[in-house]
Amino acid sequence: xxxxxxxxxxxxxxxxxxxxxxxxxxxxxMTKSDAPxxxxxxxxxxxxxxxxxxxxxxxxxxxxxxxDVDSVMDLAIASELIHTATLIHDDIYDQSxxxxxxxxxHSTHGISHGIIAGDYLFVLAFSLGxxxxxxxxxxxxxxxxxxxxxxxxxxxxxxxxxxTPEDYYAIIDGKTAGPxxxxxxxxxxxxxxxxxxxDALEKFGWEVGRAFQLVDDLLDxxxxxxxxxxxxxxxxxxxxxxxxxxxxTMLHSVEREQLADVLxxxxxxxxxxxxxLLESAGSFEYAKQLIQxxxxxxxxxxxxxxxxxxxxLIIEIAKRSRGRRT
Amino acid sequence: xxxxxxxxxxxxxxxxxxxxxxxxxxxxxMTKSDAPxxxxxxxxxxxxxxxxxxxxxxxxxxxxxxxDVDSVMDLAIASELIHTATLIHDDIYDQSxxxxxxxxxHSTHGISHGIIAGDYLFVLAFSLGxxxxxxxxxxxxxxxxxxxxxxxxxxxxxxxxxxTPEDYYAIIDGKTAGPxxxxxxxxxxxxxxxxxxxDALEKFGWEVGRAFQLVDDLLDxxxxxxxxxxxxxxxxxxxxxxxxxxxxTMLHSVEREQLADVLxxxxxxxxxxxxxLLESAGSFEYAKQLIQxxxxxxxxxxxxxxxxxxxxLIIEIAKRSRGRRT
Numbered sequence: 001x002x003x004x005x006x007x008x009x010x011x012x013x014x015x016x017x018x019x020x021x022x023x024x025x026x027x028x029x030m031t032k033s034d035a036p037x038x039x040x041x042x043x044x045x046x047x048x049x050x051x052x053x054x055x056x057x058x059x060x061x062x063x064x065x066x067x068d069v070d071s072v073m074d075l076a077i078a079s080e081l082i083h084t085a086t087l088i089h090d091d092i093y094d095q096s097x098x099x100x101x102x103x104x105x106h107s108t109h110g111i112s113h114g115i116i117a118g119d120y121l122f123v124l125a126f127s128l129g130x131x132x133x134x135x136x137x138x139x140x141x142x143x144x145x146x147x148x149x150x151x152x153x154x155x156x157x158x159x160x161x162x163x164t165p166e167d168y169y170a171i172i173d174g175k176t177a178g179p180x181x182x183x184x185x186x187x188x189x190x191x192x193x194x195x196x197x198x199d200a201l202e203k204f205g206w207e208v209g210r211a212f213q214l215v216d217d218l219l220d221x222x223x224x225x226x227x228x229x230x231x232x233x234x235x236x237x238x239x240x241x242x243x244x245x246x247x248x249t250m251l252h253s254v255e256r257e258q259l260a261d262v263l264x265x266x267x268x269x270x271x272x273x274x275x276x277l278l279e280s281a282g283s284f285e286y287a288k289q290l291i292q293x294x295x296x297x298x299x300x301x302x303x304x305x306x307x308x309x310x311x312x313l314i315i316e317i318a319k320r321s322r323g324r325r326t
Numbered sequence: 327x328x329x330x331x332x333x334x335x336x337x338x339x340x341x342x343x344x345x346x347x348x349x350x351x352x353x354x355x356m357t358k359s360d361a362p363x364x365x366x367x368x369x370x371x372x373x374x375x376x377x378x379x380x381x382x383x384x385x386x387x388x389x390x391x392x393x394d395v396d397s398v399m400d401l402a403i404a405s406e407l408i409h410t411a412t413l414i415h416d417d418i419y420d421q422s423x424x425x426x427x428x429x430x431x432h433s434t435h436g437i438s439h440g441i442i443a444g445d446y447l448f449v450l451a452f453s454l455g456x457x458x459x460x461x462x463x464x465x466x467x468x469x470x471x472x473x474x475x476x477x478x479x480x481x482x483x484x485x486x487x488x489x490t491p492e493d494y495y496a497i498i499d500g501k502t503a504g505p506x507x508x509x510x511x512x513x514x515x516x517x518x519x520x521x522x523x524x525d526a527l528e529k530f531g532w533e534v535g536r537a538f539q540l541v542d543d544l545l546d547x548x549x550x551x552x553x554x555x556x557x558x559x560x561x562x563x564x565x566x567x568x569x570x571x572x573x574x575t576m577l578h579s580v581e582r583e584q585l586a587d588v589l590x591x592x593x594x595x596x597x598x599x600x601x602x603l604l605e606s607a608g609s610f611e612y613a614k615q616l617i618q619x620x621x622x623x624x625x626x627x628x629x630x631x632x633x634x635x636x637x638x639l640i641i642e643i644a645k646r647s648r649g650r651r652t
Contacts, residue, residue, distance in 0.1 A: 029471075033500075037474035089445060093438035112419035112481055115441060119415060120474035122445060126452030127467025134457045141453025145355075148363035148446035155438055174359075 007316050010309065011055065018054040021073050022046060022080065029124070037120040040105070040113055045084050045121070047100040052212070053079040053179060056317065057187040060201055062310035063302075066191030075136070075190055078129035079183040082144055085121035086175075088114055090151070094237055129186075136186045143182035150174020159238035161248055161260055168242050172213040173206070180209030200304045204314075207298035211321045214291045217241035221278065235266050235274070242290070247281035255280065291322050333642050336635065337381065344380045347399050348372060348406065355450070363446040366431070366439055371410050371447070373426040378538070379405040379505060382643060383513040386527055388636035389628075392517030401462070401516055404455035405509040408470055411447035412501075414440055416477070420563055455512075462512045469508035476500020485564035487574055487586055494568050498539040499532070506535030526630045530640075533624035537647045540617045543567035547604065561592050561600070568616070573607035581606065617648050 022045060029038040054076035061072040090096070091104040092114045098104060106114030122144070129140045154171045157163040184205035188198045221243055223231035234241055244263065251259055259277045262270050278284055298318045305311050348371060355364040380402035387398040416422075417430040418440045424430060432440030448470070455466050480497045483489040510531035514524045547569055549557035560567055570589065577585055585603045588596050604610055624644045631637050 032471075034468075034471035034475045036478045037471060040478065085445070089441050092441060093436075110419075111437070113478070115415050115418060115444075116474045116477050116481075118441075119411070119444070119448060120471060122448045123452070123467055123470040123474065126449070126456055127464065127471065130452060130456035130463035130467060131460045137456035138453065141449055141456060142360075144449040145358075145360035145363060145446055145453065148442045148449065149360045151442050152362045152366065152439070155442075 007313060010313055011316065014055045014058055014313070015051045017058070017073075018051045018076060018080065019046075021077050025077060025124075025128075034120070037116065040109065041084075041088075041117040041121055043102065044088060044099065044105055044117075045081075047102045049080075049084070049100050051080060052317070053083055053183040056180065056205070056208075056314065057183045059310045059314045059317070060184045060187040061191045063305050063308055063314055064188045064191045064193040064197050064201070066187070066193075072187055072190050074128040075132055075140075075186055076183070078125040078140065079179060079186075081121045081125035081128070082147070083179065085118040085125065086147055086151075088118040088121070093155075094233075096233070132186070132190060136189050139182050139186050139189070143178045146174040146178045148174075150176075150178070154239065157240050159264070160240060161263065163240035163245055165242065165245055168240065168245055169210070172210060176213040176216075177206045177209030180212065181205030197304055200301045204298050204301040204318075207294045207301065208318045208321060211291050211294035211298065211318070214242060214287055214294065215321055218243060218284070218287050218291070221275075222284070232266075232268070232271070235263070238263075243278055243283040243287045246286050247278050247283040250281040250283065251277065288322075295319060295322055333639065336639055337642065340381045340384055340639070341377045343384065343399075344377045344402060344406065345372075347403050351403060351450075351454075360446070363442065366435065367410075367414075367443040367447055369428065370414060370425065370431055370443075371407075373428045375406075375410070375426050377406060378643070379409055379509045382506065382531070382534075382640065383509045385636045385640045385643070386510045386513040387517050389631050389634055389640055390514045390517045390519040390523050390527070392513070392519075398513055398516050400454040401458055401466075401512055402509070404451040404466065405505060405512075407447045407451035407454070408473075409505065411444040411451065412473055412477075414444040414447070419481075420559075422559070458512070458516060462515050465508050465512050465515070469504045472500040472504045474500075476502075476504070480565065483566050485590070486566060487589065489566035489571055491568065491571055494566065494571055495536070498536060498543075502539040502542075503532045503535030506538065507531030523630055526627045530624050530627040530644075533620045533627065534644045534647060537617050537620035537624065537644070540568060540613055540620065541647055544569060544610070544613050544617070547601070548610070558592075558594070558597070561589070564589070569604055569609040569613045572612050573604050573609040576607040576609070577603065614648075621645060621648055 026038060026042045026046065029035060057072060057076035057079055058069060062069060066072060087099055088105050091099055092106045092111055096104050097107055104114070105117055126137075126140075130137055150171050150173065153167065153174065157167055157171070181202045182205065185198050185202035188201045193201075217234065220232065220234040220241065235244075247259055248256065255277060258273070262274050262277065266274075295318050299315055302311060302315060352364060352368045352372060355361060383398060383402035383405055384395060388395060392398060413425055414431050417425055418432045418437055422430050423433055430440070431443055452466075456463055476497050476499065479493065479500065483493055483497070507528045508531070511524050511528035514527045519527075543560065546558065546560040546567065561570075573585055574582065581603060584599070588600050588603065592600075621644050625641055628637060628641060
């Protein structure tokens with residue numbers, strides 16, 4: 001069993017392997033006819049990032065007894081390519097200036113280049129993942145198609161103070177939890193795990209993905225310079241995240257009106273006001289409790305797996321999703 | 327052997343089959359969790375279009391002896407989905423107002439929705455095509471990746487009067503000829519055709535694809551209301567098509583300067599001037615000759631195939647690419 005003090009190093013190693021595989025992919029494509037497209041996409045692709053989806057894929061494969069980790073790397077990388085493609089495209093319509101600490105692609109090269117670079121990474125992802133067996137490609141395609149549905153739902157609810165928690169979960173399930181679930185269950189399928197194991201890892205992915213997105217949304221309100229984007233991006237864009245949806249439900253009369261006003265006429269000098277209202281409604285605490293619940297349920301789904309280093313590392317990732325710097 | 331008077335009806339039948347398969351796909355996705363995305367993409371997807379890539383795929387499959395046409399439909403449809411995805415995205419950065427005779431998606435729903443709808447169709451294409459064997463997915467992915475490279479090259483040469491014929495062919499090979507080649511060779515692979523047959527159909531696809539794009543570019547200069555977009559779109563956008571590249575090479579002194587001025591300061595009242603210059607340079611004739619050469623070479627590559635109705639129809643498509651309405 002991996003000792004706790006080695007956990008950090010072991011996770012770093014997995015991330016390094018993903019980074020190396022991405023670098024190899026970039027090098028390889030730079031010798032092909034699609035080099036101009038990779039030349040454009042490479043900076044954002046190699047600009048870092050947590051690589052959480054591919055790392056979960058690698059660890060899941062190991063944890064269910066997969067013996068040829070190299071064979072699952074294409075699938076793992078595919079999940080990161082899809083993720084990066086959506087980030088590039090999201091940044092266009094969110095008009096974001098920075099991502100992963102570097103200027104967004106469209107802000108340096110124009111919208112056309114941003115669209116094409118994202119398209120290219122989608123295509124590359126399916127070129128890699130498409131080599132897998134049919135049920136894996138199907139699950140991967142389903143997850144990617146649901147990202148589009150989740151994003152449309154999110155756009156529909158921009159600035160909508162009547163957004164429900166169910167709407168919120170439908171959005172984050174499409175955008176984030178589904179791709180996490182797919183990364184885990186596809187890796188398990190690739191290792192030929194039994195169906196009940198595949199199902200358990202699929203559920204694990206949903207829960208840890210929800211926790212992950214909830215933490216992201218919480219950090220947008222509380223601030224975290226390591227995210228590579230400024231605090232309050234969501235609020236400025238009118239994105240309805242769970243703490244805000246919760247506060248809109250819990251607050252009444254004057255406070256409810258004040259919150260609506262803050263959201264509809266937001267500017268950076270109203271941070272104090274917003275934070276106070278969210279605290280008064282208990283919305284930070286509520287979100288933190290939900291995050292803990294998702295992490296607990298994620299862990300429960302891992303109980304079907306035999307103990308292993310990989311399993312311990314997966315649990316650690318789930319736990320850490322809560323503890324990211326605020 | 328199919329009689330000539332039945333050719334038209336036979337081609338219509340194939341297109342109808344493609345249209346039906348697309349309608350079935352739309353209906354099917356409208357019952358799934360990605361329905362919001364399909365709801366957005368369906369109008370442009372079902373707005374007609376020549377369906378030339380999928381029809382070529384079906385006919386190729388038949389012509390090489392494939393016996394289960396239904397089995398190749400997913401692959402055929404995938405080529406149309408990728409094509410439509412690129413149209414939606416192209417229209418965003420080309421700022422086009424209409425496509426296939428209907429308003430472009432981004433002009434009615436905004437850029438965000440246009441980007442997401444295109445992404446969704448890319449993903450759906452690979453979900454369908456990704457069920458095929460590895461070499462097919464690889465070829466499909468390669469073609470789609472090269473679309474991105476071709477588009478970037480095109481953007482790079484916008485307004486560039488020094489664009490060479492080689493640049494032009496690199497652009498149209500990526501954007502159009504490669505996807506045609508992939509549609510044909512993938513269908514042949516799916517029918518388990520011998521490698522020399524697959525190679526011949528790949529070459530056929532390149533040649534017919536080049537003819538097709540050259541005709542499109544010629545029609546942009548001469549006008550064709552059936553294309554669903556106004557004449558001169560390319561000229562207004564500064565796209566360097568072959569007749570223009572040719573004229574810039576052939577004309578000298580005053581005429582060359584006049585052409586450069588027309589291109590750099592184009593407006594609709596300069597159509598007469600532009601047409602005269604292109605005629606004086608023999609550029610229309612030159613483009614028509616090249617189109618004929620590509621069609622001839624396309625046909626030569628079909629000689630390896632035994633005679634069949636499907637082969638006769640493929641030849642007809644190649645010939646018709648020249649004769650589209652001017």
